[in-house]
Amino acid sequence: MEETPLREFIVCGPFPHGSLTRNGFDPLLVEWVNPSEPLSEGAEVAGRKCFKASADASGVLDFAALFGESFKPFWRLEHGLAYAYAEVEVEGGSYVLLAGSEDGLAVYADGKRALLQPIARRFAPDFYAIPLRLKSGRARLLFKVSRLAGGWKLQAKLARVEAPFYVHTARAVKPDLVCGRREKVYVSLPLVAFEDLASATVRAGSGWRSSRVEVKRLRAGEEVPVALAVEPTQPPSGDEATLDLVVEGGGHREEVELKLRVVGEGEHRVETYLSRVDGSVHSYGLKPPKGVEPGREYGLLISLHGFKGHPYFSELYGEKEWLFVVGPSARDGEVPYREVGCLEVLEVLEWVAGRYPVDGDRVYLSGHSMGGYGTWFIGVRYPHLFAAIAPLSSRGDLSEDAARLRERRGWSGV
Missing domain, CATH: 2.60.120.260 (Galactose-binding domain-like)
Known part of the structure; x- marks a missing residue:
């Protein structure tokens, strides 16, 4: 095209x-x-x-x-x-x-x-x-x-x-792959319908395991993100992997490629998860601690970016020996850390804690500007989840927030 x-x-x-x-x-x-x-x-x-x-x-x-x-x-x-x-x-x-x-x-x-x-x-x-x-x-x-x-x-x-549809690859949500690690990951591929379609299907091509996902009743002018779980048949290697996807609908078939970055075990990477809120796929950044040791638990810092800031704040941190650093993307920067944005942070916390050896007593929340406001908003509503919070360059309803924080035993500075 x-x-x-x-x-x-x-x-x-x-x-x-x-x-x-x-x-x-x-x-x-x-x-x-x-x-x-x-x-x-x-x-x-x-x-x-x-x-x-x-x-x-x-x-x-x-x-x-x-x-x-x-x-x-x-x-x-x-x-x-x-x-x-x-x-x-x-x-x-x-x-x-x-x-x-x-x-x-x-x-x-x-x-x-x-x-x-x-x-x-x-x-x-x-x-x-x-x-x-x-x-x-x-x-x-x-x-x-x-x-x-x-x-x-x-x-x-x-x-x-x-074709009766357009595959909007620029808006695809895709993860990095870890070299040598063969595991299931989630991708999202948006389809834009040019006419009413009874259904459209998406599946992975050769070299990948995936289910065939069917989307029904696409309306003309509508953009629908299709969530797909895929797994490479061989452990990824090199610097890049190609994910071939086959899209069919309205009697038309189209093949597209997504390039996925391949990183080392200890490098910063982008991971994806499937949201329980609406079944959509979203991403977050993760910087692992230096040399993860079997049987050892590590702290977890969730760092929230500011308005129009770096999409993955975790990438800006130096390497820590005792700590995972995670940077939620605020759904590609489209939502503040309230309502859906708040739920995203909680989902990322649950997702990461289920995948990595995280010490539940050493989970911290911080953020800058809009992320600082999100730190206040989330921290005072879910204080039992965090050992400490550190809002930076932010605002909050201090009278209400301080009263809530005082109820959290062991917290100080309010």
Whole structure:
């Protein structure tokens, strides 16, 4: 499948964030540009002139760089909304628009809204797979990108799709494999339906053991992550392993490859688990202690990353002789450490403690910024699970939290 990166844009902005709405602070709900009309160089919108801009060599359009130094502070931005417009010559048919943004993103194709995602997240290329049905001629694509904090970017490319589905490999959740260790692991492969499908199936190819997973009733435009348990038939070796997957649906068969990193027993690695909350697959980082000894139990530190921070905080720690360090991913950074995010931390704790020799009396919880808030939130609600907590650069309801923590015998500093 040939992909066409979008590199030339007409940019307009920056515009103010907007105002509070009943849905919260969502600048994507405020319109400055009519999505049905094309943008042209030199046109003026609310006192802002539209201008040409090109993506860099990696296909990324950096709004913070385009608009100047005054738009680079991390927090409390007065202006945080920009438009980028592109036209592409296409033949009529089904297409997938792959896009990544930092932060929120709305997309309009030929004047019709195809995506509205206000979630603030760190930049990831091809994060969205947007199914489009385009007519022959010049397709008009308008991107609206909001910025809450940190970077402010857009990346997009267009690809023709002949199948009734698209396999969104950029969003696959996959683990690292440990050299010489043959074990069952979980992967997640998202499927985007271009038409209503009665069912679709996914299974592993040669060299792997797996069950055949069937997903029923996929609706057109829907993206469904398919969870799959796989096990290599031979112990992995080298630096990389290839997982071949076969996807079938709507009378079409497609084969895709996922590359899995192979690491040493003592190296930091990404592991996956199957959530009991919704049956989905998620990842966490794990740094094992130096030289795990048979029969010995080790401490466990769960370290929570901050807003748009490093996805696996565990990778930033030095090697410890007495401690496993685990970094939950907050479901790819999409959720804070409350409700579902809180349950994720508890599931990761249970999962790791069931796989490795963890001393239940030496389990610790820490985090920075958003992760520090999560440390407060989780620690005061489940104090029996942790020997100590260490929230860093964070906030919490100190009056309520301190009262709860005082009930935990042996804790101090509150």
